[in-house]
Amino acid sequence: MKAQVMAPDRTPTFRFAIILLALVNLVVLGTRLWPWQNAMNLPGNGTTAVDPAISLAAYVGLGFWIGGVRTSSAKKSLLSAALLGVVAGLFLVGQVVLAARGGISDTAEPDHAQWALLAAGALVLALVGLRTARAGHAIGFCMVCSIWAALVASLMATTAILAEVYFANGQAADTADPWKQYEGLAIGTPAMQAFVQSLDTITAFLLIGPIIACIAGGIFANFGKPSKA
Secondary structure, three states, rough: OOOOOOOOOOOOHHHHOOOOOOOHHHHHHHHOOOHHHHHHOOOOOOHHHHHHHHHHHHHHHHHHHOOOOHHHHHHHHHHHHHHHHHOOOOOOOOHHHHHHHHHHHHOOOOOOOHHHHHHHHHHHHHHHHHHHHHOOOOOOHHHHHHHHHHHHHHHHHHHHHHHHHHHHOOOOOOOOHHHHHHHHOOOHHHHHHHHHHHHHHHHHHHHHHHHHHHHHHHHHHHHHHOOOO
């Protein structure tokens, strides 16, 4: 008898979508930073400008690493996580839109509606851990799935921010002392201030999102484990 060859599992995991979206965001960010000669003079020796780019590059690596799972069950869990990540991303995009309407002066302190949207997004990411645990996976993989959902959500929020920056009126004009302008000690153009604020917000989403998802997903995963007899 001939050995039966099992067909490879082709369950999508949004792997290439995440990688592509991260690369597109990286290119758009580069097109905005490249013409700005003083970008590397911001606080932290230019880390304000560099951190978002490094984070996006890390997302590409995570996309290859996490999305490379082989088992059917793991792929299905990543697919479910990615779909819930889209839901969480919609909440984050809503927060970005509300923050943009509030203006530069209001973006540093979100209002109640913005906090509610952020909390809703975090709750969805936590539910990923719960659903993954109920599918029979270990807590470690539940946390990975929550991170996977966070990648989707954070990239959606980043795309919304970069879209606003890209289509915003005015350019991030150079100044003699970007450090002082950043700290609000010198007068700068509103476009410049909005751009710097956008860079900080992008970094916050890209870095804090997966951390919150990992912690919340791990906590909620404990509730999804079957109780011992």
